[in-house]
Amino acid sequence: MNFFLEAFAWLLAPEQWQGAGSLLALLGQHLGTTAVAVAVAALLAVPLGWYIGHTGRGREIAVAVTGAARAIPSFGLLVLLVLLLGVTQRSEAALITFVILAIPSLLAGAYSGIEAIDPRVVDAARSVGMTEWQVFARVEVPLGLPLLVGGLRTATLQVVATVTIAAYLGLGGLGLPIISGLALRDYPQVLGGAVLVVALALALDLLLAVAQRAAVARGTRE
Numbered sequence: 001m002n003f004f005l006e007a008f009a010w011l012l013a014p015e016q017w018q019g020a021g022s023l024l025a026l027l028g029q030h031l032g033t034t035a036v037a038v039a040v041a042a043l044l045a046v047p048l049g050w051y052i053g054h055t056g057r058g059r060e061i062a063v064a065v066t067g068a069a070r071a072i073p074s075f076g077l078l079v080l081l082v083l084l085l086g087v088t089q090r091s092e093a094a095l096i097t098f099v100i101l102a103i104p105s106l107l108a109g110a111y112s113g114i115e116a117i118d119p120r121v122v123d124a125a126r127s128v129g130m131t132e133w134q135v136f137a138r139v140e141v142p143l144g145l146p147l148l149v150g151g152l153r154t155a156t157l158q159v160v161a162t163v164t165i166a167a168y169l170g171l172g173g174l175g176l177p178i179i180s181g182l183a184l185r186d187y188p189q190v191l192g193g194a195v196l197v198v199a200l201a202l203a204l205d206l207l208l209a210v211a212q213r214a215a216v217a218r219g220t221r222e
Contacts, residue, residue, distance in 0.1 A: 003191070004191065037098035037101075038155055041098075041100075049109065049110020053144065062111060102159050114141075117140060122135060149208065178194060
């Protein structure tokens with residue numbers, strides 16, 4: 001019990017939230033890295049996923065690629081990219097790693113959202129004279145949005161958890177207290193850092209769960 005009390009005492013200490021290396025600054029770094037990685041992954045994966053969902057082309061390849069990407073160990077990939085790009089490019093290596101981890105969930109969410117739409121709804125849109133672009137923009141994207149947001153939710157949580165290891169490369173984030181605490185054998189600090197990462201993940205999950213619920217079209221809500 002004292003161990004947990006010490007961890008929360010460390011978390012609540014005013015000096016931990018002040019200065020350039022404060023927990024607040026580390027939280028900002030963690031969120032910033034996560035946001036950039038997920039945004040880049042979305043720019044790459046979502047248009048491709050929509051194309052696959054709308055046309056049905058390349059689905060087998062997409063499923064195979066996303067399945068393989070999910071099996072890649074994140075820390076191993078990070079180390080490999082650092083070795084390939086060089087130590088001076090470790091920030092770029094970390095970003096590429098996080099983008100690769102986010103792509104599968106976003107890609108799957110984009111194409112599965114469109115595939116899940118009742119074909120009769122799409123046929124009805126075409127029968128009233130909508131062009132393919134109008135069918136895509138007015139029917140498929142809005143109705144497929146909940147699954148896309150679900151993919152965004154999964155991708156964000158994966159990246160938030162994995163950004164923690166960026167501290168091994170001296171890139172900051174909430175993994176830094178954990179890494180530093182392990183080196184110093186300061187286990188209350190390690191637990192405090194872990195609690196912060198978990199709290200951040202839960203907060204983002206709750207926020208995106210609300211967004212996913214709000215993305216459901218009014219006429220299809222239960």
